Amino acid sequence: MTQTAGAKIIDGRHHARQLREALRIKAAGLLAKFGAPPKLTVILVGDDAPSRLYVSNKSKACRDVGIASVVIELPASTGLEALLAVIEEQNRDPSVHGILVQLPLPAHLPVHAVLERISVEKDVDGFHLYNVGSLALGTAVFPPCTPYGVQKLLEAEGIPIAGQNVVVVGASNIVGKPTAMMLMQKDATVCICHAKTRDLAQFTILADILVVAAGKPNLIVPQMVKTGAVVIDVGINRLPNGKVVGDVDFEGVRQKASYITPVPGGVGPMTVTMLLANTITAAQRMWGISETSTGT
């Protein structure tokens, strides 16, 4: 890693735009060849306002690259059997290539039972047990979107992963654990920290690449970061004054790091882009094309 006076700010919007351009060409090619676009069904249960916004962003992103998208809205009172029946119907529909159930679900619905009903061939969020298992084995077809976006950002910036010390702060099933597995698969030496880790700084200071996904503003301050480290801030926190920040003290840490992602405009735009990539991959697989949408 190079040592710099100020970090290069990784422009996630720029990298997302570039990837989407390539995806747009692939979607158009599939439409021309098969007479139908790749198609994503998003299932939204209940009235959670942030979820509604995320779903609308996903639909907009689909339209932007030529993926058809359908949103199925169900009331918060929907029972498990009714939800599973809707998923089954989408599983059977040959015009649907990807299915995503927006999380979080209302508390009465068991998340795993729901996610495991999605056909593994349409599981573009990569949360089905089968796809989680294949991630552990290094054979993932649909890597979960946020970790996939982190990996793509590192690759797009030409940042080497093999042999690097990677510290992931956060051990959730959707971000921390899969990020750690994916970077380990790329031959990094990986350490995972979480809320019960004693003296977080003694781990983070060793990181050549520090990925932070805890959901705690200002968790990472300059003293915790090695000079020249690459810092990827996955956190999204809305402060009482309405400002959106990550988990890293951006202004302080950028003086010490070699690369840093801003929030917003870093990992966030990549997450939705990787969902588009996975949906195109699902369509290609269903139509018998083995090449993946992102070239991995």
Ligand code: NAD
């Ligand atoms: P989560 O709450 O499920 O998990 C948080 C993890 O951080 C847990 O493993 C917890 O042990 C750990 N943690 C909490 N406090 C800690 C501390 N003080 N020190 C060390 N570890 C600590 O959250 P999540 O779903 O993994 O999301 C994490 C953050 O990433 C949130 O801010 C979320 O909004 C954001 N996020 C961003 C994107 C994106 O596209 N940019 C996508 C998903 C999540």
